[in-house]
Amino acid sequence: MTQTVFVLNGPNLNLLGTREPEIYGSDTLADIEAALTEQAKALGLAIDFRQTNHEGVLVDWLHEARAAGAKAVLLNAAAYTHTSVALLDAIKAIELPVIEVHLSDPLTREEFRHISYVGMAAVDEVKGLGARSYAVALDKAAAL
Ligand code: CA2
Numbered sequence: 001m002t003q004t005v006f007v008l009n010g011p012n013l014n015l016l017g018t019r020e021p022e023i024y025g026s027d028t029l030a031d032i033e034a035a036l037t038e039q040a041k042a043l044g045l046a047i048d049f050r051q052t053n054h055e056g057v058l059v060d061w062l063h064e065a066r067a068a069g070a071k072a073v074l075l076n077a078a079a080y081t082h083t084s085v086a087l088l089d090a091i092k093a094i095e096l097p098v099i100e101v102h103l104s105d106p107l108t109r110e111e112f113r114h115i116s117y118v119g120m121a122a123v124d125e126v127k128g129l130g131a132r133s134y135a136v137a138l139d140k141a142a143a144l
């Protein structure tokens with residue numbers, strides 16, 4: 001049976017491609033989803049790609065990934081990366097491999113972006129490559 005990788009995106013990423021292209025690139029989230037869908041097919045995988053602006057919804061989706069028997073989760077929690085103990089607890093609780101993804105490299109930006117609660121429980125991270133961060137992360141998930 002085809003294994004599924006959940007790709008979960010947090011707040012404001014629905015605006016991708018409309019503003020701040022110098023930081024986040026000019027691809028929209030729909031562009032990233034389309035490219036990942038093709039890449040997943042080539043890898044013999046399926047993706048379940050989602051975006052929400054709500055912290056608790058991300059927590060619910062992490063639980064759902066476990067219940068669905070997902071192979072892994074790619075998580076760009078956006079600003080919640082830097083604030084959310086709830087996400088840290090959820091990642092620990094689901095006992096699935098979670099790969100942290102960022103378009104930019106938060107470590108080269110403001111100091112408040114240097115802490116990552118997601119990173120405290122993620123098995124790996126890919127950041128700073130723009131839309132390609134997702135592609136590299138999916139290759140890593142496929143290799144798990
Ligand atoms: O680089 C990333 O992927 C981030 O997760 C993006 C977050 C930021 O808070 C993290 O520190 C790093 C911000 C996402 C906001 O997305 C926008 C996209 C277009 C225009 C405005 C915001």
